[in-house]
Amino acid sequence: MSQTDxxxxxxxxxxxxxxxxxxxxxVLVETAGRYDAVIxxxxxxxxxxxxxxxxxxxxxxxxxxxxLKMIAQANHLRGEPPLTxxxxxxxxxxxxxxxxxxxxxxxxxxxxDEDERENHAAAARLECYRRWSDDVPxxxxxxxxxxxxxxxxxxxxxxxxxxxxxxxxxxxxxxxxRRGSIxxxxxxxxxxxGPCPNCA
Numbered sequence: 439m440s441q442t443d444x445x446x447x448x449x450x451x452x453x454x455x456x457x458x459x460x461x462x463x464x465v466l467v468e469t470a471g472r473y474d475a476v477i478x479x480x481x482x483x484x485x486x487x488x489x490x491x492x493x494x495x496x497x498x499x500x501x502x503x504x505x506l507k508m509i510a511q512a513n514h515l516r517g518e519p520p521l522t523x524x525x526x527x528x529x530x531x532x533x534x535x536x537x538x539x540x541x542x543x544x545x546x547x548x549x550x551d552e553d554e555r556e557n558h559a560a561a562a563r564l565e566c567y568r569r570w571s572d573d574v575p576x577x578x579x580x581x582x583x584x585x586x587x588x589x590x591x592x593x594x595x596x597x598x599x600x601x602x603x604x605x606x607x608x609x610x611x612x613x614x615x616r617r618g619s620i621x622x623x624x625x626x627x628x629x630x631x632g633p634c635p636n637c638a
Contacts, residue, residue: 520566
């Protein structure tokens with residue numbers, strides 16, 4: 439039985455990268471088209487697999503760096519700003535070690551100081567926004583990403599009214615979490631109701 443074009447297939451990263459690179463470029467240009475937007479490594483990997491219909495079971499860290507290296511090389515050959523500056527870690531909003539390829543292509547040595555590398559990446563992101571976005575303020579300055587901003591709103595983070603919480607504000611709790619008091623004898627937290635189980 440032959441597969442149709444709309445069926446997803448699983449491939450090795452070596453095969454997939456040849457197809458994913460075009461989709462990665464498109465996703466990053468779309469990201470650059472929204473001023474101050476970034477994308478996480480995992481979101482980029484998920485999107486290129488979805489768009490191509492080619493998936494892999496290989497761990498992300500084993501292939502996404504090579505994919506971004508190909509993007510950096512394409513940007514360099516075309517005289518474009520480095521789109522890889524838009525790809526950040528979800529935990530801290532920093533570019534990865536693979537950003538050194540952008541520096542190498544520009545004839546620079548890797549930047550060992552993390553803050554300096556982040557400042558360089560922030561300036562590169564601003565170049566990307568100016569190239570591909572129509573809404574960059576005239577006085578825009580490079581900005582650091584403290585944490586990756588979500589690209590879509592999860593239904594789990596919606597408020598009871600159905601609206602997403604304001605950016606940077608966690609959803610409000612309907613009631614305060616109750617904690618037990620501290621036992622004066624053994625200094626362990628007691629249950630909310632009842633005596634200390636350690637001392638009873």
